[in-house]
Amino acid sequence: MIEIENITKRYGDNTVVDTVSMTVEPHTITVIVGTSGSGKTTLMRMINRLVEPSEGMIRIDGADNRSIPGYELRRHIGYAIQGHGLFPHRTVGENIATVPTLLGWDKKRIAAKVEELLTLFQLDPSAFGPRYPHELSGGQQQRVGVARALAAEPNILLMDEPFGALDPVIRAKAQDDLLAIQKHFGTTIVLVTHDMEEAFHLADKIAVMDKGRIVQCAAPEEMLVNPATDFVETLIGTEERPFRLLSIGTAGDAAEAGEAQGEPIAASLSQREALSSLLWSGREALPVVGSDGAPLGRVTLAGLARRAARPQ
Amino acid sequence: MRRFLPNLLRLAALILLIAFLVRPELFEPLLKPLVQANAPAIYNQGSLLSLTLSHLATVFTATFAATLVAVGLAILVTRPVGAEFLPLSRSLVNIGQTFPPVAVLALAVPIVGFGEKPTLIALFLYGLLPVFENAMTGLSTLPKAIVEAARGTGMTAWQQLTRVELPLALPVILAGIRLSVTISLATATIGSTVAAKTLGEVIIAGLQSNNLAFVLQGGVVVAVLAVLIYDAFSAVERALARRAGRV
Numbered sequence A: 001m002i003e004i005e006n007i008t009k010r011y012g013d014n015t016v017v018d019t020v021s022m023t024v025e026p027h028t029i030t031v032i033v034g035t036s037g038s039g040k041t042t043l044m045r046m047i048n049r050l051v052e053p054s055e056g057m058i059r060i061d062g063a064d065n066r067s068i069p070g071y072e073l074r075r076h077i078g079y080a081i082q083g084h085g086l087f088p089h090r091t092v093g094e095n096i097a098t099v100p101t102l103l104g105w106d107k108k109r110i111a112a113k114v115e116e117l118l119t120l121f122q123l124d125p126s127a128f129g130p131r132y133p134h135e136l137s138g139g140q141q142q143r144v145g146v147a148r149a150l151a152a153e154p155n156i157l158l159m160d161e162p163f164g165a166l167d168p169v170i171r172a173k174a175q176d177d178l179l180a181i182q183k184h185f186g187t188t189i190v191l192v193t194h195d196m197e198e199a200f201h202l203a204d205k206i207a208v209m210d211k212g213r214i215v216q217c218a219a220p221e222e223m224l225v226n227p228a229t230d231f232v233e234t235l236i237g238t239e240e241r242p243f244r245l246l247s248i249g250t251a252g253d254a255a256e257a258g259e260a261q262g263e264p265i266a267a268s269l270s271q272r273e274a275l276s277s278l279l280w281s282g283r284e285a286l287p288v289v290g291s292d293g294a295p296l297g298r299v300t301l302a303g304l305a306r307r308a309a310r311p312q
Numbered sequence B: 001m002r003r004f005l006p007n008l009l010r011l012a013a014l015i016l017l018i019a020f021l022v023r024p025e026l027f028e029p030l031l032k033p034l035v036q037a038n039a040p041a042i043y044n045q046g047s048l049l050s051l052t053l054s055h056l057a058t059v060f061t062a063t064f065a066a067t068l069v070a071v072g073l074a075i076l077v078t079r080p081v082g083a084e085f086l087p088l089s090r091s092l093v094n095i096g097q098t099f100p101p102v103a104v105l106a107l108a109v110p111i112v113g114f115g116e117k118p119t120l121i122a123l124f125l126y127g128l129l130p131v132f133e134n135a136m137t138g139l140s141t142l143p144k145a146i147v148e149a150a151r152g153t154g155m156t157a158w159q160q161l162t163r164v165e166l167p168l169a170l171p172v173i174l175a176g177i178r179l180s181v182t183i184s185l186a187t188a189t190i191g192s193t194v195a196a197k198t199l200g201e202v203i204i205a206g207l208q209s210n211n212l213a214f215v216l217q218g219g220v221v222v223a224v225l226a227v228l229i230y231d232a233f234s235a236v237e238r239a240l241a242r243r244a245g246r247v
């Protein structure tokens, strides 16, 4: 759990984060959105003390984050950034091993962890472990960057526009990987993005920042129904609301009893993607299958339309 | 294949150099035409090999000391605590470079006496600038995301420096050392005027007795050494840069 209390950051006379308070529940994903320069990165970097606040306090699992040295704190908080920041003179394996090495894990344990993570990110350990970062594609580098952030099994993972530089296909894949990993490790994630679609897809809670303040911090559905300010409403995009609503839930959640003809939809896809498949196939209903291919029922146009309507 | 011919030439130069230093008399017929009838064609007032070795030792000692100081200064002034020393360090190092080595020799002899010491001082001062400037550039132009990541993973300031910043700046620092060594190799010859054992002795002996062969062999040995050492440094820099994916 991360408790941010009245945190303020000033550079000279310029207040870039202004008395922000918010709580990030354990094992959840909180996504911070907002215009450029609104203080998202600064706020996030105060959690692992890459930036020291001017005022206020941040508690992690109840303890003031200033109670241990900054470098010590950062070894226990994963941090992944846009452009990944991999060390070019270290192999992929060595990059992932960075924090475990700093923590003094023994060699065997480190090697096992590196292998586990590379496998988890679908990179063959024997092929990719010994390579240098510049021998990887952008998407692969990005995955290694996230793997490095996760290597010491941190309870908390901070991600600053981690998928910003990826093409839409790899980006969607990276988001799904992240959700899978979050389930796997139960990590508490704070993620900054400019992509509202990404925010609605990933978030348990969305925090909207504007000029250094948090104007609303709420569950995605709540934010759609009751945007706190015009700014939040504009950011969500009024004409996108039904689709945003659909992109929160999965096709599995929307499955109804019954059968249908046609190309089956994976239960892990969002309802928005399910709607898209329905519209494109010209059918009223399509079957839904689990990850093992077992039939879970069907999704229908009418059912999705009901879910896309303004919640009462 | 592209590098094959140059490498062959380098190897040939190295073999010829060693052969000349170990068995100079083999080359006598080549140098004979350059001297008058009775004059010796091969330097005969000492061993060429031992002069060369002490020349190299002087150069490497001076460059090593210059590197330690220059890199140390560059590290200091690229840290937040040392930033205010940057202008001062720059001026000091610049003075070292602009002060002519001959003048340094002349000033140093009354203080430390004749021999290697004044030469070491002159070479040390002269060698600071290239290493300092390159180390500064190398350490201050590291990609921001990488330095950020080093901090973000929980490295201490010392770990950031030794595990990330210095290794990444190494090719650029080496380029500075390479310049410094090359300049020193040539400059060390003047050390012979204050009785340092360097290859300058051969050249000066040649000038004094009007022996062109002496001047030539002293000069050529220094030049070949400089070229070979320069190339060796370049090769190491390239290998390091390639590994870091910056070529």
Ligand SMILES: Nc1ncnc2c1ncn2[C@@H]1O[C@H](COP(=O)(O)OP(=O)(O)OP(=O)(O)O)[C@@H](O)[C@H]1O
Pocket: A011, A016, A034, A035, A036, A037, A038, A039, A040, A041, A042, A043
């Ligand atoms: N070290 C610093 N010194 C002075 N001002 C800074 C510093 N770091 C950030 N700022 C200022 O603080 C403000 C917020 O910056 P921040 O990086 O937190 O924004 P952001 O919301 O992450 O923006 P973006 O979406 O563009 O990444 C900006 O106006 C920026 O210029």
Ligand SMILES: [Mg+2]
Pocket: A040, A041, A042, A160
């Ligand atoms: Mg930012």
